[in-house]
Amino acid sequence: xxxxxxxxxxxxxxxxxxxxxxxxxxxxxxxxxxxxxxxxxxxxxxxxxxxxxxxxxxxxxxxxxxxxxxxxxxxxxxxxxxxxxxxxxxxxxxxxxxxxxxxxxxxxxxxxxxxxxxxxxxxxxxxxxxxxxxxxxxxxxxxxxxxxxxxxxxxxxxxxxxxxxxxxxxxxxxxxxxxxxxxxxxxxxxxxxxxxxxxxxxxxxxxxxxxxxxxxxxxxxxxxxxxxxxxxxxxxxxxxxxxxxxxxxxxxxxxxxxxxxxxxxxxxxxxxxxxxxxxxxxxxxxxxxxxxxxxxxxxxxxxxxxxxxxxxxxxxxxxxxxxxxxxxxxxxxxxxxxxxxxxxxxxxxxxxxxxxxxxxxxxxxxxxxxxxxxxxxxxxxxxxxxxxxxxxxxx
Numbered sequence: 001x002x003x004x005x006x007x008x009x010x011x012x013x014x015x016x017x018x019x020x021x022x023x024x025x026x027x028x029x030x031x032x033x034x035x036x037x038x039x040x041x042x043x044x045x046x047x048x049x050x051x052x053x054x055x056x057x058x059x060x061x062x063x064x065x066x067x068x069x070x071x072x073x074x075x076x077x078x079x080x081x082x083x084x085x086x087x088x089x090x091x092x093x094x095x096x097x098x099x100x101x102x103x104x105x106x107x108x109x110x111x112x113x114x115x116x117x118x119x120x121x122x123x124x125x126x127x128x129x130x131x132x133x134x135x136x137x138x139x140x141x142x143x144x145x146x147x148x149x150x151x152x153x154x155x156x157x158x159x160x161x162x163x164x165x166x167x168x169x170x171x172x173x174x175x176x177x178x179x180x181x182x183x184x185x186x187x188x189x190x191x192x193x194x195x196x197x198x199x200x201x202x203x204x205x206x207x208x209x210x211x212x213x214x215x216x217x218x219x220x221x222x223x224x225x226x227x228x229x230x231x232x233x234x235x236x237x238x239x240x241x242x243x244x245x246x247x248x249x250x251x252x253x254x255x256x257x258x259x260x261x262x263x264x265x266x267x268x269x270x271x272x273x274x275x276x277x278x279x280x281x282x283x284x285x286x287x288x289x290x291x292x293x294x295x296x297x298x299x300x301x302x303x304x305x306x307x308x309x310x311x312x313x314x315x316x317x318x319x320x321x322x323x324x325x326x327x328x329x330x331x332x333x334x335x336x337x338x339x340x341x342x343x344x345x346x347x348x349x350x351x352x353x354x355x356x357x358x359x360x361x362x363x364x365x366x367x368x369x370x371x372x373x374x375x376x377x378x379x380x381x382x383x384x385x386x387x388x389x390x391x392x393x394x395x
Contacts, residue, residue: 008111012058016309023192027385041086191312213290215247219255224296230347299344315375320364338370
């Protein structure tokens with residue numbers, strides 16, 4: 001089978017969605033199928049990015065930026081020109097590739113609705129299966145008129161064109177099937193784990209202190225970092241020598257100052273380490289070095305429909321994981337069996353679960369190993385993409 005993944009996410013270096021896309025692509029290849037990633041538009045704001053090459057290979061996965069540039073122009077006029085160039089370049093490249101080697105499936109992740117619409121129409125004309133992947137609600141992050149119009153077009157026109165759908169959770173599938181009245185076939189593909197990324201990855205730097213770790217988005221209420229740091233301040237009352245590693249982008253100076261001021265107010269700024277952005281290749285080492293891996297997601301709309309990719313990475317290390325009981329996490333994880341599950345939206349409850357793991361760390365390590373076993377089975381990228389290939393064949 002010849003598969004093209006189309007996306008607007010940064011490749012090969014990026015955030016959680018970039019990792020999910022790479023796992024899909026690697027899984028298809030491991031199952032004996034050809035796969036290439038087409039990035040529909042520039043994704044990087046400046047030349048300091050690691051994504052400088054508009055085409056190449058990453059871990060044997062071929063990728064290409066359709067308009068032959070990774071950098072988003074600073075000029076508004078150039079941005080508009082690049083937007084339209086990206087659309088036509090994407091269709092042109094797909095057509096050229098299809099002529100040389102028939103494309104069987106285009107797997108497209110969420111992007112601007114005009115991309116989704118035109119690529120879907122092209123797929124229909126060329127009789128290529130077009131599958132759409134969703135990993136969060138479509139209304140998340142809609143703040144301006146343009147995005148509202150895009151959302152309206154997406155929900156009323158675009159979403160109904162696809163031949164099939166991939167959802168990361170049952171809740172998302174329920175939303176799309178019921179609220180948007182979708183009739184096409186769908187499949188649940190949860191978070192993905194690549195076991196080899198975490199095999200024999202010991203911490204490659206020596207530290208003279210113990211630390212807990214969180215990786216992800218540091219601002220807003222997506223992952224509850226405010227709850228996390230408050231919980232950590234309570235833990236420090238008993239384990240005063242611990243550090244907390246916050247792994248993630250800190251380039252937003254305004255938000256960074258707000259968070260740092262919060263740490264100062266709590267009196268824990270000297271115990272918190274900001275690593276900045278960490279690459280996909282470096283992440284396993286930092287996670288392996290931690291005594292516990294933490295995720296204090298609040299019980300909000302985003303948590304109900306989503307499923308944090310970082311949780312799969314946490315579990316794959318075999319380190320004990322403390323996570324809140326939100327969304328579909330309890331479908332897979334059981335408290336004191338393969339993770340420590342805390343009541344959401346409570347720094348006190350989260351701190352108590354951290355202490356529960358630290359106070360009997362030998363037991364916590366057994367819980368961590370159970371979590372690893374679960375991730376290698378339920379979230380294994382080869383197993384899940386094999387299911388996906390079977391799904392493609394039914395359409």
